[in-house]
Amino acid sequence: MITIEAYRGQPVVEQGVEIVERKGRGHPDTICDSVVDAVSVALSRAYLREFGRILHHNIDKSLLAAGTVEKGFGGGRVVTPMELIIGDRATFTVGGTTVPVADIAVTAAREWIRANLRFVDPEEHIRYRIMLAPGSAELTDIFARPGTVMAANDTSASVGYWPLSPTEQAVLGLERHLNGPAFKQRHPESGEDIKVMGLRQGNDLAVTLAMPLIARFVESEADYFTRKETLAREIASFLAERSGFRRTELHFNTLDVPGRGLGGVYLSLLGTSAEDADSGQVGRGNRVNGVIALGRPLGTEAAAGKNPVSHVGKIYTILAHRLAREICEEIEGVREAHVLLLSRIGTPIDRPAMAAVQLLPERGRRVADVARRAEDIVGRGLATIGDFCLELAEGRHPVC
Known part of the structure; x- marks a missing residue:
């Protein structure tokens, strides 16, 4: 069933206050989400290679337990490694053929860490505990x-929307800029554990940013604050170029206090607070569109690590955002779209119990004028869901 109706709420861009958060790739929660999804992709690849189809797995439970380090200006050492626990369910044997699930999981985790966290040695700085069992x-x-489309493994609801607001775009864009290769080349002292919190009041945007400086590049307290000032100027300039705001302001590492030595600076040995300060967990980080937006509808599912062919918590969550975007991009006169998808366990995933679309038309337009085209877009997305699931299995759609 597909229903099309008018969105009756107030658009987030017209609300007086908007709050948007993003956790960068070095944040412990983002590490957990990213790693378990990398494991799911690796397992899907192994199952396809060995059996010609993706088998049951849900790698959506993970905890990154913080370690301990000794650090100071100029460097430090790891005292106790972090511990990454990867858990839930997977298929280990089929017809006498064994799949080395634990080895695949650890290899995928190490590859992601090596590719994304410059100063974390995945062999030396992290211990791995694989808590996977058969389903x-x-x-x-x-x-x-039988069947070309699998049955839903859960009764679950998901929601997606488009477009992103200027605040969401600014928060998302800032973290990607700071963790981008060009910025890291200019400022190797900047860590990956970035947290951006955007507060829009009217047309004014205030950003609170936390980003550690890497100990090996910082010679002293004075050097820390000199480097911080240089970083702050570049970040403020980036924010000032964002469109749609009358004024932008930056609050950067606001726990810092000059004169308190190591106790008054945000210094990191490895670039992530999981080294000694903060643990991480799947599902506590960014939504699949990259932000945590408090004024938007939020689903309860953690998409990361769920299997890509039957777990609607992953499939419908990412698909809902994709359909909302396609509606806005393909239909002239649609200002905003929300898509809600509801599954019923045991029913094929291309036949949701409900697909509801809420449209906000531009002034002078009516929902009735575009309802048929919106319904066609949702129908097309459901009809090609098998191809979409394969895209998920290849890791082509980010989960955080």
Whole structure:
């Protein structure tokens, strides 16, 4: 069932206050989300190679337990490694053929860490605990049932929207800029554990930013604050160029206090607070569109690590955002779109219990004028969901 109706709420861009957060790739929560999804992609690849199809797995439970370090101006050392626990369910054997699930999981985790965290040695700085076990008979049986489209393994609801507001774009763009290769080449002292919190009041945007400086590049307290000032100027300039705001202001590493030595600066040995300060967990980080937007509808599912062919918590969450975007981009006169998808366990994923679209038309337009085209776009997305699931299995759609 597909329903099309008018969106009755106030657009977020017209609300007086908007709050948007993004956790960067070095944040412990983002590390967990990214790693478990990398494991799912690796397992999907192994299953396809060995059996010609993706088998049951859900790698959506993970905890990154913080380690301990000794650090000071100029460097330091790891005292206790971080510990990454990867858990839930996977398929280990089929017809006498064994899949080295634990080895695949650890290899995928190490590859992601090596590619994304410059100063974390995935061999020396992290211990791995694999807590995966075979799935239940009924959920595993979904993967053995006939049909080109699998049955939903859960009753779950997801929601997506488009377009991103200027605040969402600014918050998302800032973190990507700061963790981009060009910025890191200019400022190797900047760590990956970036947290951006944007507050828009009217047309004014205030950004609170936390980003550690890497100890090996900082010679003293004075050097820290000199480098921080240089970084702040470049970041403020980046924000000032964002469109749609009357004024922007930056609050950068606001816990810092000059004169307190190591106790008054945000210094990191490895670039992530998981080294000694903060643990991470799947599902506590960014939504699949990259932000945590408090004024938007939020689903309850953590998409990261869920299997890409039957777990609607992943499939519908990412698909809802994609459909909302396609509606806005393909239909002239649609200002904003929300898409809600509801599954019923056991029903093929291309037949949701409900697909509801809420449209905000531009002034002078009516929902009735575009409803048929919106319904066609949703229908097309559901009809090609098999191809979309393969894209998910290849990791072509980010989960955080």
